[in-house]
Amino acid sequence: MIASPPATDVPSLAEALARRTSRPWTLMEVCGGQTHSILRWGLDQLLPPGLRLIHGPGCPVCVTPAETIDAALQLAGTPGVILCSYGDMARVPGSQQGLDLLAVRASGGQVRLLTGPGEALELARSAAEQQVVFLAVGFETTAPATALLARQAMALGLTNLSLLTAHVRVAPAMASILADPANEVQAFLAAGHVCSVIGTVELEELVARFQVPVVVTGFEPSDLMAGMLRAVELLEAGRAELANAYGRIVRAEGNPAARALLAEVFAPVDQPWRGLGVIAGGGLALRLPYDALDARRRFALPPLEGSGEPACPSCGAVCLSGAVLQGRATPEQCPSFGEACTPEHPLGAPMVSSEGACAAWYRYRR
C-alpha cells in the first residue's frame, strides 16, 4: 500500500523476462528516478541471472558541475542576493568538502528552497531591492519551467532576477556513453519523463547512429519491468529499434508547446558534466535576448571550464562517483561507500540526491 502502482503484473513480467532471456545482456536505465525505483522495489532481485543493469548518469543534481555549485554558494553568501533552487540542491557539496547551501544559510546567507521557478518570480517581485538568483538545474523535464520563468521575467522587465543555469540534455549523454570504446551498454531504458517533453526523434537518431535498442520506459515497477522485457526482446531478436513502453505518457512528438518554449529560450551547448567531463551538446545555454538574465554575466562570474573535472575535486578521500555516473563502477565498489561517504556526509553528489545511484544503494541495499 506504500504506492498504488499498477503493479499486479510485475510477477508475470518477471516470468516473461526469464523465459525470453537466453544469454547475458547489459541494460542501462538512464534516469536516476528509474534507478531509485528499481532499488526501492528491489526489481533487480527479480531479474534472470545474466541480465545486468548499469545505473546511468540521469541525475541532474549529480552532474551539475562543482564550479556551478561553487558559484551558487558564493552568490548565496553575497549580501543583497537571495539564492533560490530546488530542495535537491541544498546539500550538494561544491569543491570544498562540507560546504553546501544549507551551511551557507546557517552562516547567514539568504537561501530559499522552492518547489518551482514560479516562486522565484514572486520572490523577485516582492523583494525589489534584492537580487534574486535562481539556480536552475535539471533535464528537459524542468528546463521548460525555467524557460517560462525567463520569458515572464523578460516580459515583466524584472531587473533583479537572474538565472544560474546547469540544464542538461539526455540524448547527448547517451551518445557519449555509446561512443566510449569501453562501453558495455547493449540497450537503453530511456527516461520516460524526458521523452514526454522532447519526444522520440533524438532517440531515433541515436538508434540509427549506434545500432542500439532504446526503449522509452516509465518509473512504476511494472513500467520498468515492461521496459526491460521489451529491451531483451529486441536484443534477443537482434533488432536495433526504438520502442515505446511508456505509451500512456509519451508521444513521438513529445510536448510541442514545451519544445517550442525550450527552443525559444535555450540553445544546445557543449557543457561539462560533473564526473563525466564535457559532453558535446550536453547542456542548454540561454540564447539572445534571454542571455541578459544570465547570472554569470550579471555577477561577472568566470565561465565554466570543467574539462576532466573529477567528481570530488578537493576532498582527498577516494570518490568513484565519476565512474559510478559512467556505469563503470557500482556504488558498493567505491571504498568510501557507506564509510567516509554517507548521505549525512556525502563526498560526491550521487550520495546526495534521492536520485543519485549511491544514495539509492545506501538507502535500500547496503
Added chain:
Amino acid sequence: MSEPLERIRLGHGGGGTLMQELIDQELRQLYRDPAQPLHDAATIARPAGALAFTTDSYVVHPLDFPGGDIGALAITGTANDLAMAGARPSQISVALILEEGLELSCLRRIVASMGRAAAACGVAIVTGDTKVVERGKADRLFITTSGIGVIESATPIGPGAIQVGDQLLVSGDLGRHGLAILAARHGLDLEPPIHSDCAPLWPQVEELLQAGVRLHCLRDLTRGGLASALQELANAARAEFHLKEERLPVLPAVANACGILGFEPLHLANEGRFLAVVPAEQRAVAETLLGRTGGGWIGDVRAGATRVVLRTRFGSERLLLPPTGELLPRIC
C-alpha cells in the same frame, strides 16, 4: 490601512499590569480552576502508582495547517508521549514564547485550540509561563509543554522489553500529518487536501491494556515517521525488524502526493499514530482493536542483524532507513 490589529507587545511579557491583563483575559481560562489565584507552582495530590513525566517543545511552521494547529499539537503531542509509557495523561504545563507583533486573534485561536485538545486528552493544564521576545527573535509562537501521567500498565513498556518473535502493529494510516505540514509550508494545493492525523493516543492504549494485551513497547510515530521509530527500536533490541510492504497502511492520496514530491511516506511525521510491539500470541487481539482505526499488523521482530528490512509485494527485499535530515521536495 484599516484599524490597527491588536498585537502582542514586549510589555505583555514585562511582569507588569499589561502582562497581568494578558493572563487574565486570554490565558487564565485554560487552567484547571480559572477562579483560583495564580501561584508559582501547581500542587497535585500524590497518586497511587508510578508516574510518567515528559516534556516537548513545539515550533511548527506554519502555525495552522489542515486538521490542526500548534496548540492542538502541543497538548496532544505531550499527552501522547505519556500514553506511550502506558500512562494515563493527567496534568500538563504550558510555556509560551510569543514574538512581538503576534496578532492577539491568533493567540486566542491557539489558546482555544489548546483548551479543546486538553479536554479531548483528559488532561488538566495546571501551570504555565509566558515570555515575549523582540520581533524577529522567534517565529510568531513557540510552545513548550510538560506533562505527567499515572502508569496503568502492570508490566514495563519500553525498548528493553522487546523480544525476538514479537509482532509489530500500527494504529492507523501513516504520513498524513507530515504531508499536511509540508503542503502548507510549501504552498502545495493537494487535491484532495490531506488533513493531519493529530489525535489523542491514550484511548487506544487503554483499550489494549484493558483487553489484557502485554504491550512490550509503544512508540508514537512523530518526527522521522515509522522508519525512524523502527530503526531506533531495532538498535535497542539488536534485532531485525521485518516488514511486509503491502501491510503498511498509507492512503493512496498520501502515496500519490509523496510520489510526486519525492517523499518516503514512512519518513513523514504522524501525530495520532503509534507502533505497538506485542507478544506473538496477542497479535490477533491487538490487530482487532487497532483495525478499528485503520491500523493493523505490519511485521515482526527476528533474530538477525540490527536493521529494518521491508519485503515488497514482489518478494524482493530492501532496507528501510530513517530520513537524513530536513525533508525537501525534489526536482522532478
